[in-house]
Amino acid sequence: MKQTGLSRRGFLGTTAALGALGLTPGWTTAAFAQTGGTLRLRIDGDNDVLDPGFMTGGTEIEAQKQCLPFLAQYARDGETFTWEPSYFVTKLEQRDATHIDFELAEGLVWSNGYGPVLASDVKFSYERMKDSDWSGYFEALDHVEVTGDRTGTIVLGKPFAPFIMITLCHGPGAVLSEKAMADVGDRFTTQFPAVCGPYTYEATPGQRAVFTANPEWTGPKPAFDRVECNVITEVKAAELAFEAGELDCTEVGADTLARYTKNMPDGTAIAVAGELQYMWMGMNTEHPKLQDIRVRKAIQHAVDVDTILQGAYSGTTAKSHGIICPGLTGQRDSAGYGYDPAKARDLLAEAGVSGLQLTLRTLNNQERMLAAQIIQANLMQVGITVKVLPLDSGPFWEMGQESKGDTWQDLELWLMRFGTTPDPYEATQWFTSDQVGVWNWERWTDEEYDRLYEEGINETDPQKRHDIYVRMQEIMENTGAYVWINHEPEAFVHSTEIGVNAAPSGELNYRRFTKA
Amino acid sequence: MLYYLTKRLGLSAVVVCLVVLVLFSLLHLIPGDPATIALGPRATPEAIARYAEKMHLDEPVWRQFMIYVANAATGDLGLDVFSDRPVTAIIMERIGFTLALVGTGMGWAMLLGIPLGCLAAVKPNSWLDRITGVFSVGTIAVPSFLVSIWALLIFAVHLRWLPAIGAGEPGDLGDQVSHLILPAFAIGLSWVGYLARMVRASMLEVMGENYIRSARAFGLRPRRVIFGYALRVAILPTITLIGMGFGGMISSTVFAEIIFARPGIGKLIFDAVTARNFPIVQGAVLVATGLYILVVLISDILIAWFDPRVRESL
Numbered sequence: 074m075k076q077t078g079l080s081r082r083g084f085l086g087t088t089a090a091l092g093a094l095g096l097t098p099g100w101t102t103a104a105f106a107q108t109g110g111t112l113r114l115r116i117d118g119d120n121d122v123l124d125p126g127f128m129t130g131g132t133e134i135e136a137q138k139q140c141l142p143f144l145a146q147y148a149r150d151g152e153t154f155t156w157e158p159s160y161f162v163t164k165l166e167q168r169d170a171t172h173i174d175f176e177l178a179e180g181l182v183w184s185n186g187y188g189p190v191l192a193s194d195v196k197f198s199y200e201r202m203k204d205s206d207w208s209g210y211f212e213a214l215d216h217v218e219v220t221g222d223r224t225g226t227i228v229l230g231k232p233f234a235p236f237i238m239i240t241l242c243h244g245p246g247a248v249l250s251e252k253a254m255a256d257v258g259d260r261f262t263t264q265f266p267a268v269c270g271p272y273t274y275e276a277t278p279g280q281r282a283v284f285t286a287n288p289e290w291t292g293p294k295p296a297f298d299r300v301e302c303n304v305i306t307e308v309k310a311a312e313l314a315f316e317a318g319e320l321d322c323t324e325v326g327a328d329t330l331a332r333y334t335k336n337m338p339d340g341t342a343i344a345v346a347g348e349l350q351y352m353w354m355g356m357n358t359e360h361p362k363l364q365d366i367r368v369r370k371a372i373q374h375a376v377d378v379d380t381i382l383q384g385a386y387s388g389t390t391a392k393s394h395g396i397i398c399p400g401l402t403g404q405r406d407s408a409g410y411g412y413d414p415a416k417a418r419d420l421l422a423e424a425g426v427s428g429l430q431l432t433l434r435t436l437n438n439q440e441r442m443l444a445a446q447i448i449q450a451n452l453m454q455v456g457i458t459v460k461v462l463p464l465d466s467g468p469f470w471e472m473g474q475e476s477k478g479d480t481w482q483d484l485e486l487w488l489m490r491f492g493t494t495p496d497p498y499e500a501t502q503w504f505t506s507d508q509v510g511v512w513n514w515e516r517w518t519d520e521e522y523d524r525l526y527e528e529g530i531n532e533t534d535p536q537k538r539h540d541i542y543v544r545m546q547e548i549m550e551n552t553g554a555y556v557w558i559n560h561e562p563e564a565f566v567h568s569t570e571i572g573v574n575a576a577p578s579g580e581l582n583y584r585r586f587t588k589a
Numbered sequence: 590m591l592y593y594l595t596k597r598l599g600l601s602a603v604v605v606c607l608v609v610l611v612l613f614s615l616l617h618l619i620p621g622d623p624a625t626i627a628l629g630p631r632a633t634p635e636a637i638a639r640y641a642e643k644m645h646l647d648e649p650v651w652r653q654f655m656i657y658v659a660n661a662a663t664g665d666l667g668l669d670v671f672s673d674r675p676v677t678a679i680i681m682e683r684i685g686f687t688l689a690l691v692g693t694g695m696g697w698a699m700l701l702g703i704p705l706g707c708l709a710a711v712k713p714n715s716w717l718d719r720i721t722g723v724f725s726v727g728t729i730a731v732p733s734f735l736v737s738i739w740a741l742l743i744f745a746v747h748l749r750w751l752p753a754i755g756a757g758e759p760g761d762l763g764d765q766v767s768h769l770i771l772p773a774f775a776i777g778l779s780w781v782g783y784l785a786r787m788v789r790a791s792m793l794e795v796m797g798e799n800y801i802r803s804a805r806a807f808g809l810r811p812r813r814v815i816f817g818y819a820l821r822v823a824i825l826p827t828i829t830l831i832g833m834g835f836g837g838m839i840s841s842t843v844f845a846e847i848i849f850a851r852p853g854i855g856k857l858i859f860d861a862v863t864a865r866n867f868p869i870v871q872g873a874v875l876v877a878t879g880l881y882i883l884v885v886l887i888s889d890i891l892i893a894w895f896d897p898r899v900r901e902s903l
């Protein structure tokens with residue numbers, strides 16, 4: 074072997090010097106010092122697809138809300154979620170059940186020289202969505218009629234009461250520049266081809282997304298000139314970063330929420346965006362062990378939901394009385410059954426059932442497992458032996474679907490949680506007759522429920538809608554196939570120096586954050 | 590030497606092929622339809638069909654494997670499920686962060702561990718040796734994720750001396766180094782113990798050799814005997830350990846990268862597994878394996894370079 078210029082000693086010396094470089098003190102610059110006008114937040118992953126038609130959802134919607142026009146935005150009317158016209162329109166009115174007139178505000182300009190925001194951009198953006206991954210949100214849309222440069226009418230093919238609330242306010246309702254989209258081949262992923270909003274967008278994959286003030290923006294100035302969204306996958310890591318003073322606001326988990334609620338640190342506050350998750354324990358009404366409604370009703374009475382809320386969720390979640398979440402039209406005040414083990418035993422005796430053994434399937438995360446164990450203990454008290462079967466998300470989400478195998482036939486009990494948009498329509502759509510074997514894993518059908526589902530979509534009167542959705546939940550409950558459990562909140566911990574603005578489903582809207 | 594290198598490279602290629610096969614098989618062994626798992630339970634049938642076509646999931650498994658191997662051989666590891674970006678480009682963006690972290694972690698561990706091992710061996714059974722022993726076993730026993738969390742809580746949350754998250758401002762070296770200190774400390778700590786124990790054991794063996802006794806008998810200064818002769822031989826098994834440790838660290842950085850929210854290969858794999866983004870998982874694990882093999886190969890070559898006995902036996 075030939076001797077080269079690098080000796081063993083030299084090799085070790087160089088390595089040692091590199092190691093020492095990493096240990097050199099004094100380089101702890103002001104990386105975590107407060108910078109004026111900068112809002113520091115967390116996102117849980119990279120924004121892979123910013124295109125509203127093909128996004129995965131989540132923080133991509135947050136980016137769209139800062140950089141693209143929306144015709145409507147969420148608002149609160151007391152305790153109820155509603156909508157209001159956004160800054161981008163001077164008019165947004167539902168003329169009748171199938172026509173929504175709009176007029177864009179004056180002076181809205183796309184970046185990169187793509188000119189003013191036009192009604193034809195709205196037409197392009199919404200009609201394009203009918204062929205996208207989010208086409209479900211535009212099923213009711215027939216077309217958009219352009220009546221002037223800034224005016225037009227959204228024409229629905231059939232009445233669809235929640236269109237503004239769940240489509241126009243949400244990510245799929247973003248408006249794109251038709252010219253810019255033509256230049257990028259009608260699709261984009263990690264960069265907006267043109268923006269019209271208070272911020273421009275730049276991202277460093279794996280590290281952060283940065284929103285800086287848009288020099289071409291003529292609308293209301295946001296409270297912060299710059300927003301830094303750090304990519305932090307784990308909620309716990311984000312919580313520690315908040316405690317280290319490196320974030321101004323972050324989402325928190327149930328246990329941390331309980332800790333903060335009990336002992337709030339100085340300069341810290343909690344904001345709850347919404348509680349649009351609904352969790353229940355389902356029962357397969359077709360399974361031989363559960364075909365008798367008295368057995369199902371016995372199980373409803375045997376589960377102590379209050380203990381689950383305390384034991385698994387530290388009292389941080391709202392008790393559920395149905396599938397319609399808090400703040401939405403149709404939410405029920407109470408369930409038609411209560412925790413009553415004696416009544417459960419009576420019902421089982423009446424049904425002639427003893428020594429019943431059931432399997433409870435659940436996703437294998439901490440809260441669900443705790444909830445399952447409490448249910449297991451509750452049912453044991455009335456003489457039902459429960460085996461808890463934790464599952465990974467792959468097999469869990471397929472187990473009730475007929476198209477994915479035969480597991481649906483063996484389903485007995487399961488813990489399920491769905492998320493929804495701020496309108497009761499979406500939560501009810503999974504339990505119609507045509508959803509049996511798809512998402513209606515409880516496998517019941519009811520003609521009245523199906524009829525009410527259609528009526529709820531068409532009905533625009535708030536009180537009538539409320540009554541429709543309350544009745545639909547009563548029908549569900551009367552099948553005995555549901556034990557309502559809770560609605561988990563989208564909670565954020567934040568510095569008291571800022572005011573948080575979030576959509577009911579938890580997406581933050583940085584442009585509407587305030588300084589205290 | 591050339592024969593040795595060729596043999597080792599050939600063996601490395603076989604290992605990489607086996608890894609590709611295992612990774613590929615795992616994707617198909619996971620319960621559930623890969624397209625549904627990747628896109629989520631509410632994906633539309635059209636989106637699932639588009640994904641299956643894009644990822645060649647509608648082809649027979651053997652053909653999918655052949656396509657993957659052929660593409661991987663040209664550096665094409667496929668496309669990210671969500672962003673459609675090339676997996677190779679995504680990995681290249683992150684790998685520098687992981688290598689910097691591993692290099693710094695192992696660097697400071699060597700800087701402290703090797704001298705500690707020498708000192709312990711020079712004065713065996715002294716108080717210094719005993720303290721070094723307790724310290725070494727202690728650092729080996731504490732898992733790096735625990736060190737990460739405690740380091741974060743003490744130095745970032747409580748004392749606020751060092752930053753808690755991220756990799757620092759791009760282009761600001763000082764900021765990047767400050768962001769490197771805590772994670773490098775966390776992943777390197779246990780290696781201080783490993784290296785100290787290994788160097789001590791090797792040194793004790795070497796210090797009993799005849800040539801060391803002869804050197805002492807000739808009146809050479811102790812420092813020259815220890816660092817000039819004994820350590821030169823005793824360090825050889827340590828180089829192997831460092832090589833394997835460096836490779837192992839590449840995968841074990843996952844905890845530090847998650848806890849400190851640093852970009853890197855480990856976090857990339859974790860995020861991709863969570864999102865069922867299989868092309869990224871396959872590509873990143875393949876690259877991590879390749880790096881491991883490369884580092885072990887380099888350490889073997891270094892040993893052959895430093896030790897004439899090894900060279901002659903090739």
